[in-house]
Amino acid sequence: MMKKLSKLLILCILLILPGCWDYRDINERSIVLSVGVDTLGDQVEFTGEIAKLRSRAGEDMNQNLAEGTYYMEAYGKDFEEVRIHYDATFPYPIFLGATQSVIFGENFAKQGIEPYLNRINKFYDYRKTLITIVSQVPPRELYKINQEKETSVGLLVEKIVDNLKRNKMTVYSSFDELLSLIQLDGVGYLLPYVGLKNDDIAYLGLAVMKDSKLVSIIDYEETDGLIYALAEKPVLTESLFSSEDKENKASLRTAVKRRRVKTEYRDEKVVFNMDLLVNGELRYQYFLRPIPEEEEKYLENLICQKIKKDITNIFERSQKEFKCDIFQFAKHFRAEHPEIYRKLNWEEAYMTAELNVNVEAEIINLGLTDPNVDKK
Amino acid sequence: MNQSLSNKEIAFILFGFIVGYGLMGLPKSTAEKAGSGAWFVLLLSTLLAVIFTYIIVYLGYIHENKTIYEYSEMLVGKFLTSIFITIYIVEFFAFFTMIVRGSCEIIRLTILLKTPLWALCLTFFLVVYFAIVKKLKVIARLCELYGIIISIVYFIILFLVSTQGKLLNIRPLFESENIVTYLKSSLLTILPFMGMEVITIIPLSRKKNGKKVFKYATFMILFIGFLYIIAVESSISVMGVESIVHFKDSLLATVRRVDIRWLQFLRRLDGVLLIVWIMSVYCTVAVVGYGIVFLIMKLFKNANFNVVTFILIVLSFIVSLLPQTFDQLEQILTYTSYMGVLTVVIIPVILLIVTKVKKYDEKVK
Numbered sequence: 001m002m003k004k005l006s007k008l009l010i011l012c013i014l015l016i017l018p019g020c021w022d023y024r025d026i027n028e029r030s031i032v033l034s035v036g037v038d039t040l041g042d043q044v045e046f047t048g049e050i051a052k053l054r055s056r057a058g059e060d061m062n063q064n065l066a067e068g069t070y071y072m073e074a075y076g077k078d079f080e081e082v083r084i085h086y087d088a089t090f091p092y093p094i095f096l097g098a099t100q101s102v103i104f105g106e107n108f109a110k111q112g113i114e115p116y117l118n119r120i121n122k123f124y125d126y127r128k129t130l131i132t133i134v135s136q137v138p139p140r141e142l143y144k145i146n147q148e149k150e151t152s153v154g155l156l157v158e159k160i161v162d163n164l165k166r167n168k169m170t171v172y173s174s175f176d177e178l179l180s181l182i183q184l185d186g187v188g189y190l191l192p193y194v195g196l197k198n199d200d201i202a203y204l205g206l207a208v209m210k211d212s213k214l215v216s217i218i219d220y221e222e223t224d225g226l227i228y229a230l231a232e233k234p235v236l237t238e239s240l241f242s243s244e245d246k247e248n249k250a251s252l253r254t255a256v257k258r259r260r261v262k263t264e265y266r267d268e269k270v271v272f273n274m275d276l277l278v279n280g281e282l283r284y285q286y287f288l289r290p291i292p293e294e295e296e297k298y299l300e301n302l303i304c305q306k307i308k309k310d311i312t313n314i315f316e317r318s319q320k321e322f323k324c325d326i327f328q329f330a331k332h333f334r335a336e337h338p339e340i341y342r343k344l345n346w347e348e349a350y351m352t353a354e355l356n357v358n359v360e361a362e363i364i365n366l367g368l369t370d371p372n373v374d375k376k
Numbered sequence: 377m378n379q380s381l382s383n384k385e386i387a388f389i390l391f392g393f394i395v396g397y398g399l400m401g402l403p404k405s406t407a408e409k410a411g412s413g414a415w416f417v418l419l420l421s422t423l424l425a426v427i428f429t430y431i432i433v434y435l436g437y438i439h440e441n442k443t444i445y446e447y448s449e450m451l452v453g454k455f456l457t458s459i460f461i462t463i464y465i466v467e468f469f470a471f472f473t474m475i476v477r478g479s480c481e482i483i484r485l486t487i488l489l490k491t492p493l494w495a496l497c498l499t500f501f502l503v504v505y506f507a508i509v510k511k512l513k514v515i516a517r518l519c520e521l522y523g524i525i526i527s528i529v530y531f532i533i534l535f536l537v538s539t540q541g542k543l544l545n546i547r548p549l550f551e552s553e554n555i556v557t558y559l560k561s562s563l564l565t566i567l568p569f570m571g572m573e574v575i576t577i578i579p580l581s582r583k584k585n586g587k588k589v590f591k592y593a594t595f596m597i598l599f600i601g602f603l604y605i606i607a608v609e610s611s612i613s614v615m616g617v618e619s620i621v622h623f624k625d626s627l628l629a630t631v632r633r634v635d636i637r638w639l640q641f642l643r644r645l646d647g648v649l650l651i652v653w654i655m656s657v658y659c660t661v662a663v664v665g666y667g668i669v670f671l672i673m674k675l676f677k678n679a680n681f682n683v684v685t686f687i688l689i690v691l692s693f694i695v696s697l698l699p700q701t702f703d704q705l706e707q708i709l710t711y712t713s714y715m716g717v718l719t720v721v722i723i724p725v726i727l728l729i730v731t732k733v734k735k736y737d738e739k740v741k
Binding site: 183331338 | 485489544545547548551614615619629632633634635644
């Protein structure tokens with residue numbers, strides 16, 4: 001009797017546990033792929049892309065197919081009001097779990113993105129690994145651009161930025177780093193900056209954020225210094241003129257093998273000492289010429305100077321123009337001198353700080369071609 | 377009624393009881409008190425926990441095959457024993473109800489957003505009821521099986537999390553100026569280690585358990601301390617002290633911020649973490665629940681075990697729904713942890729002193 005009863009009970013539980021009685025099919029949800037946030041006049045604007053999902057007619061009805069995206073737009077005086085208008089235009093509940101990128105318009109970024117970061121942080125369905133991006137073009141215009149590289153603009157932007165990060169060609173803070181950095185006074189952070197170049201959506205450089213407000217832009221060509229100083233094991237390409245032949249250029253792959261940051265507090269001044277060990281590999285020369293040892297030394301010296309200049313230029317800009325510590329030196333200083341750090345006003349201390357960059361470069365190989373061959 | 381256990385089972389019952397609900401908020405609470413020196417504070421509290429565990433195991437070892445009810449009655453008399461047992465019952469009951477409520481609250485806030493709280497609590501209590509009526513031996517085996525799974529999965533997750541963290545975030549590792557703060561906080565951080573009082577309800581046998589029981593129990597506490605240190609340090613390495621202090625579910629929040637591409641469909645580890653966390657809470661609740669029923673049975677000798685368990689479950693279900701807010705619940709849990717000082721430190725020490733004064737230990741030697 002008991003056995004029969006327990007079997008019955010197990011069957012009942014099987015019916016209850018799957019929770020299928022109020023399920024919703026995937027095409028009955030508005031799956032948001034990308035969200036744009038901007039201001040228009042004194043109103044907050046939400047834009048974005050929603051996946052178009054359709055069942056294939058005539059075939060397996062359960063199979064859904066992504067067919068591009070819908071564009072959406074809503075306005076209001078604050079996030080909550082916009083969301084009310086937003087919800088009012090959709091036939092299905094909004095699902096944010098698939099959102100890969102949040103794109104901030106320049107106007108909104110200048111006013112401060114911290115409230116929206118907190119919104120992402122606290123909303124359960126937002127992924128905490130999404131990418132936050134600043135756009136030169138207002139998101140409402142960006143999303144309407146016709147492009148064929150990806151199924152949606154949001155996806156394209158995210159893929160471009162992600163690809164650059166994977167190849168160590170950009171350096172920006174991930175979402176969890178942002179949350180930690182906004183708690184530190186005087187410390188800024190970098191976000192990818194996208195926009196239009198020759199009518200194509202492109203990565204344009206890095207947006208400098210101080211107190212979560214956009215203060216300046218660093219052009220793509222000028223970001224090398226930051227990559228050398230911040231990226232994890234970066235590998236860059238440098239093209240350098242040879243010493244004798246000013247027409248000839250050597251293309252070198254430079255890899256940071258070791259980076260050490262030491263901090264000091266001297267004469268009431270904060271000093272950062274950055275030591276870099278860089279290995280160079282010759283990829284090719286524009287014109288094949290012999291590279292004697294002196295030429296190698298010359299190239300090594302050029303690499304050192306170039307890297308040093310790249311880093312100090314950005315450091316000086318960060319003191320004079322951005323007025324915030326975008327190198328996150330505060331974390332290094334706090335780790336080494338916690339007592340002094342607590343007493344300092346970091347923003348002021350950083351403005352008068354000194355940076356010593358010491359670069360050691362070594363060309364470790366000239367590739368498989370031998371430029372120094374004896375011609376008979 | 378008294379059921380003896382093997383040394384391994386005792387060690388895993390300790391693991392099952394201690395590791396559970398508290399781990400979720402541990403990175404926050406230790407980072408709040410000691411910043412990046414959290415590991416040192418945890419190390420100190422682990423050592424303190426080892427001492428108290430040793431005392432409790434010693435009591436059980438000296439008074440062979442007896443639980444706290446029997447040896448306390450022998451040492452301090454019936455009246456004081458009833459007070460002691462009542463304190464244990466009240467503490468266990470508060471833990472039992474509030475941990476279930478707290479866990480369900482976290483489950484509701486993180487994965488089952490629309491499920492009513494009472495439904496979650498009811499399901500939890502019913503499954504726990506099933507474990508309790510199977511009594512100590514089965515619960516110990518459950519803890520052993522789950523304990524192995526929980527610790528392996530935790531270590532894998534924490535290792536993966538730490539690969540995404542930055543060493544810079546956990547520095548300075550130690551500040552000598554803060555040593556006083558560290559010492560003070562280590563006394564407060566011992567709360568997540570509370571749970572060794574469970575040994576008072578397990579009869580130890582000198583023949584079966586031998587002196588090795590001390591080794592097993594001590595090793596388990598050290599192991600838990602190690603797990604805690606790894607959990608806290610890897611969370612801080614990802615989030616940084618300044619950010620982690622804002623999250624009550626700091627461990628889950630850390631794991632949710634980690635995205636490991638090469639794990640493919642498992643790249644988001646939060647689901648796995650929640651599963652093992654719920655398993656560990658289940659172990660805690662099953663052991664505590666058994667503890668309550670066991671002690672009540674000692675006070676009311678003629679009661680029926682299954683009936684008492686049933687009444688306990690019904691009562692706990694009602695009480696678990698009483699706190700109106702999450703803050704109230706946390707307050708109750710904090711006060712209950714303070715009661716832990718009585719059950720882990722004061723009562724065992726009193727009993728130890730009396731044992732020494734009455735020279736029971738010499739008879740053993």
